[in-house]
Amino acid sequence: MKRTIGYCLVYLATSFLLAGCNLIIFNPKGAVARDERDLIILATGLMLLVVVPVIVMTFVFAYRYRATNKKARYSPRWASSHKIEAVVWGVPFVIICLLGWVTWVTTHTLDPYRPLDSDVPHMNVQVVATDWKWLFIYPDLGIASVNELAMPVNTPVSFTVTSDAAMTSFFIPALGGQIYAMAGMQTKLHLIANEVGEFRGIAANYNGEGFSDMHFSTLSLNPSDFEQWVAKVRKAPQRLDQASYAALAKPSTRHPVSYYSQVQERMFLDIVDKYEGMNKANRTPRSQAQRDGTGVRTDHQPGLAAEER
Template sequence: MSKKRRSLVRAAFSAITLVMTMLLLSGCGNYMVLNPKGPIAAQQLDLIIITVILCAIIIVPVLVITFVIVWRYRATNKKADYKPEWAHSNLLETIWWGIPIVIVIVLAIVTVRYTHELEPSKAIASEKDEVTIQVVSLNWKWLFIYPEEGIATVNTITIPEDRPVRFELTADSPMNSFWIPELGGQIYAMSGMSMALHLQADEPGTYFGTAANFTGEHFENMTFDVNATSDAEYDQWIEKAKQSPETLTDESYEELSKPSEKEEPMLYSSVPDGIYERIVTKYMHDGAELHQHGSASADETNGSTSAEATNANSEEASSSHNGH
């Protein structure tokens, strides 16, 4: 077989392999990140698309030019120009340096803008009341606490559609990552910290939630359902949960927090007061400062503590002055 024919066979084989790979990948499943069901996920998809287009402006021409150069200046092509003294072109230098620089600047501006807009702790603007859910990562399950309703669930949550949801996250296990692909990006859950994440489902449905961080042998079991319902159905679900015979106590939580391979979804009709705060501070030594990223309650707590400390110091100073 001639060199020219071998080159054509290799090129055809590479093209067929690329097409087959794309077809196989297209059948691997539902690309949930590309199918947003909430305002946060929709903006994140916009950022992905903008980034891909900007990068493609550089990558696609480079790949095409690379193929053209390799093909045109192959050893068997005797028609290609031979210019051994050629070394520089101001026009080409301007093109292959100027265009990438402009694209990087545009990409930086777009990324900074979206980064500020999509700050996880930033509340979603809405006329409807926000729902608060406290999330605890365990080995290997998720505990969800509804502090306003006084209930809790394991490996399942229900939220009202078209209403913002504030997730407060911590971990009573190795660091993990909480992710609902169709509603928004992931955020880490860490012991000794309380992170905030705001999401919203724009339409009813059941969405996939998972742990996106390796945390041990059975981390793949850390999946949960997110059921977005109407307000009426959400209220009915709350009442159903409050009638559950199961209750979460400090003792039952200790049993739940032990590593297990797979926990079925569960409803608890009541939870101990302040259990989430106790979990957050469980591994902190005395005097350590609690880090609450994006938590309004943290500011209020710190303000209250500072005010109490100021009053106490004032009273002590006054007493000392009166004693003198």
């Protein structure tokens, strides 16, 4: 009895502690995060249609057919029941079909590479994960920031993500989506913020001793506030070039927010190209890359050529 009371007190205390948690996944601030939350709830609800009755019947059967209950019906020659077979096989079959349909639809609608439907033009942001900080390059604005990402509210953002260190994962829980950042590769993610606010972004994949401090602030701003933020960044004295980036890329933890008023041309692609040697059989040295009349690379990476255009 005392053990049972102890377990109940532990569960009650845990419930109170969890009540103070900010379950940001279930408090989305963007359309993508909202769709992902609804998907989690729907999938969990469908599976609970089987789990909850099984748990309930376990206790009911244990109580009804206990050794001291002499009134329970005993049928040693009972063979089968078509009704029970229909429920046992039919309900899971229907649930699996529903989950399969939901998976098929959401796999396409929530594809991180799929641009969001919007009348507002997309904003491009290039993301570089280093040890242990995040670099955000705005190629259309010619500016960059470290550990601070700003975006206009209700504006879809197209992220191109890579890494200049160990593989990690780019994740803004309030806005949904999660995509890996890998050296020598580019991954895509499309997000939108539908509320003004400041949201936490994290590295969602362990990548070394500075992992726990590798987070950043995501600022969802009104258009006027975003323009002020851009103006503030353009007044920064630092310029992002090969020398300043080499200093930035050195391992450090709890790196302060910093801004770069100018960004060297092709900085992001140069970071990606650093790792061409990982697959020398299928790649040619960068010095031998052929270029067309516009100066765009046309050798062995059509994806990068398209990015430059």
